[in-house]
Amino acid sequence: MSILEHLSWEELLELMEKEARRRKAPVYEFRKHVTTPFRALVAVLLSSRTRDETTLEAVRRLFKRATSPEELLALSEEELRELIYPVGFYRSKAANLRELARVLIERYGGRVPDTLEELLTLPGIGRKSANVVLANAFGRSAIAVDTHVHRIANRLGVVSTSKPEETEAMLHALVPGELKNRLNLTLVAFGQTVCKPVKPLCGECPIGEHCPSSTSRGRTPRATG
Numbered sequence: 001m002s003i004l005e006h007l008s009w010e011e012l013l014e015l016m017e018k019e020a021r022r023r024k025a026p027v028y029e030f031r032k033h034v035t036t037p038f039r040a041l042v043a044v045l046l047s048s049r050t051r052d053e054t055t056l057e058a059v060r061r062l063f064k065r066a067t068s069p070e071e072l073l074a075l076s077e078e079e080l081r082e083l084i085y086p087v088g089f090y091r092s093k094a095a096n097l098r099e100l101a102r103v104l105i106e107r108y109g110g111r112v113p114d115t116l117e118e119l120l121t122l123p124g125i126g127r128k129s130a131n132v133v134l135a136n137a138f139g140r141s142a143i144a145v146d147t148h149v150h151r152i153a154n155r156l157g158v159v160s161t162s163k164p165e166e167t168e169a170m171l172h173a174l175v176p177g178e179l180k181n182r183l184n185l186t187l188v189a190f191g192q193t194v195c196k197p198v199k200p201l202c203g204e205c206p207i208g209e210h211c212p213s214s215t216s217r218g219r220t221p222r223a224t225g
């Protein structure tokens with residue numbers, strides 16, 4: 001059973017977004033610091049395998065010192081490590097940040113490229129990160145599937161997949177084009193505040209009435225992702 005039998009994508013995203021904003025999802029605070037494609041790229045690089053709160057603090061510290069590839073490259077690797085610690089893999093991320101700045105300057109004249117193919121050639125940027133930048137910084141019809149998106153899409157019954165790549169392909173076929181770039185942000189925010197990985201708040205969920213995984217009806221939600 002899929003929640004789409006009861007709600008349209010637009011209704012679904014609106015209900016989730018409203019509740020996540022009411023609960024002050026950390027990702028919305030995070031987005032306030034991500035005002036340019038360059039900042040979005042740096043933030044997404046820092047965020048992998050790192051708690052949202054930790055990434056937010058690192059981003060705040062780093063953007064006080066560097067908001068362009070040139071300013072980033074002017075910092076030593078050691079300074080970068082100190083600024084971003086304790087994000088996960090901070091040593092390799094510090095090295096990637098300098099390399100990223102160098103490549104942006106040398107290959108793209110200091111701008112951030114806006115195609116998936118080009119973004120995937122950048123150091124430290126994988127498919128999910130590239131899609132986050134395309135959707136959030138360039139407003140493209142990209143769908144970034146992280147653990148929140150993968151888990152919630154499966155719990156809602158809109159997909160039945162075991163790998164994020166499968167989820168991305170299915171969501172591309174299912175979500176209307178104009179809503180695709182809202183999907184990641186909304187599901188991340190909802191996953192941080194309501195449909196959490198462990199102990200989702202099904203009893204307080206605005207879409208719980210129609211959710212096939214709601215624990216309010218005695219079910220155990222899928223812990224995917």
Ligand code: SF4
Pocket residue numbers: 155156194195196200201202203205206207208209211212213214215221
């Ligand atoms: S009812 Fe529970 S499992 Fe379903 S979307 Fe809401 S919080 Fe997630």
